Amino acid sequence: MTKFLKPTLGLALATSLLFSCDNFKVTQESDGSKYQIHEGGDGKVKPKEGDLVTFDLVIKAPNDTVFTDTYKRKEPITMPVQKGQFKGDFINTITHLSVGDSATIYVSADSLFMRAQQPLPPGVSKGSDMRFIVKVRNIQTMAQFQKAQEEKKNNELQLMDNFAKKNFPNATKTQYGIYRVVVKEGTGATIIAGNTVKVAYTGKLMNGTIFDSSVGKQPIEFPVGQGAVIPGWEQALMMMKKGEKNIVFIPSNLAYGEQGSGPIPPFSPLIFEMEVIDVK
Incomplete structure (x- = not known):
């Protein structure tokens, strides 16, 4: 052998x-x-x-x-x-x-x-x-890419609804399609356009990928109602008070829409954990 x-x-x-x-x-x-x-x-x-x-x-x-x-x-x-x-x-x-x-x-x-x-x-x-x-x-x-994007756009609302029912069963849905969960109640008056707010946040895609966060950094500060942030943020903040913490689930038409942005693909609903640190 x-x-x-x-x-x-x-x-x-x-x-x-x-x-x-x-x-x-x-x-x-x-x-x-x-x-x-x-x-x-x-x-x-x-x-x-x-x-x-x-x-x-x-x-x-x-x-x-x-x-x-x-x-x-x-x-x-x-x-x-x-x-x-x-x-x-x-x-x-x-x-x-x-x-x-x-x-x-x-x-x-x-x-x-x-x-x-x-x-x-x-x-x-x-x-x-x-x-x-x-x-x-x-x-x-x-042509194949555009067809896939159109299908994604058409399926987004149903996809969001199924995702929210599974992951945010206690969420309330606004007339603009934002799902909102109040994690911690705030105090004082509800934020209005013209207020300057300081917000701590973490943003995620539906697959759990974190694309941006203020954790380990300074909260961001900006005036509400002047287009400094995406429309979904403006609308979410004008339902919140100082000290309040929410989870908001925002459709793509109130975020980055059909263009996407950086790591955010087109027609992507976004999940934000938002806490209002201060209101001026």
Whole structure:
């Protein structure tokens, strides 16, 4: 048995090394794209100009300093595919990937920062590459994307109602569609337009992701009724008093609507824990 064991192990080792080498292979295309596939996807569809690509992204400098990490904010990026600004641009390279692909895209730091008219940041040397570590989640035509957004918009009110019944069974619903739970009663007069308020808050998406919070920071202070905050906040505050703490569930038309904002996707209802610290 021993004499057959060594060749078998040798073959297994050689096969392992072969696949390992493929995993470290860096591909360079004629358009300047430079990338390394770590995990292959379905290989069926690759994005073309005008499509929308949804992906997770970590951007690292050569010294491993992290510039961007969508995993931490728990929200991938969706962006349209268009012609890149320079040879080997990230957006050019992503057209070589398909759904499910995980890859490292190497982008010239000189080209990237010079185009933005910015100096090379600390840890990024001249002639080096930035690493864009990407995982492609979805590829859609503009028509497919718009249809999905329309369905999300049409289903939002029913989705909110089901969510509120499950998570905020004691909530009251205003005529504008805001669900409100009074956690702690306040004192004095109800806030009106023209008052200046100081508010501590935490904002969440329906999946529990916190997108903004004053915890560990100063509460925000602003005049009510002057458009300093989203309409849902204005309406919620004008039902509250000094010292009051509420949980409010706000529809997207009173928040960031069809555009979204940063980590907040389009047509996203928002949940806020709000406490009025002071009223002037």
